[in-house]
Amino acid sequence: MMARFTILKTVLVLGSLCALVAACGKGEGGGGGGADGPESIQVPEIAVSTAAADIAKGEATFKTKGCVACHKVGGGKLVGPDLKGVTARRSIKWMERMILHPEIMIKEDATAKELLKTHFTPMANQNVNPSEELPFILAYLKSHES
């Protein structure tokens, strides 16, 4: 009984440590190029739209590009993390790098490496177009920030 209680406490302490580390990672960079990911991965400057039409286009693109095979947006983990709220925990630049070049991110970026450790499956490169598809996907994800 006593031992079990101690384990539970340890898990709780570890859990809050992780939350702290994650918060630090966002502010100061979790290694591998910081909170925005490795600078060596070129990504466009995107101002995320909040227009309803762009969000709808993003939702459609999220389906046609096959993201839905591995991600839910609200409702929990599938193959990959639930993407509801992802725009609150990652920077726009980081997400751009992850969506355009996941195969490099899981080798070079500390946060992506950690994600791979818990999800076991490497995210697939879906050949998302950086100017014609990516901005809308980001608008869609941003609209599900909370």
Ligand code: HEC
């Ligand atoms: C084959 C399954 C698969 C597909 C398809 C896929 N992903 Fe992923 N995604 C993952 C996994 C698994 C991770 C966690 C990192 C890893 O293990 O590589 C991830 C991570 C992410 C993350 C970071 C999540 C976080 O919590 O920081 C974002 C953002 C993301 N994916 C967006 C997308 C988008 C947008 C698409 C469609 C263009 C997509 N993914 C397609 C499996 C997938």
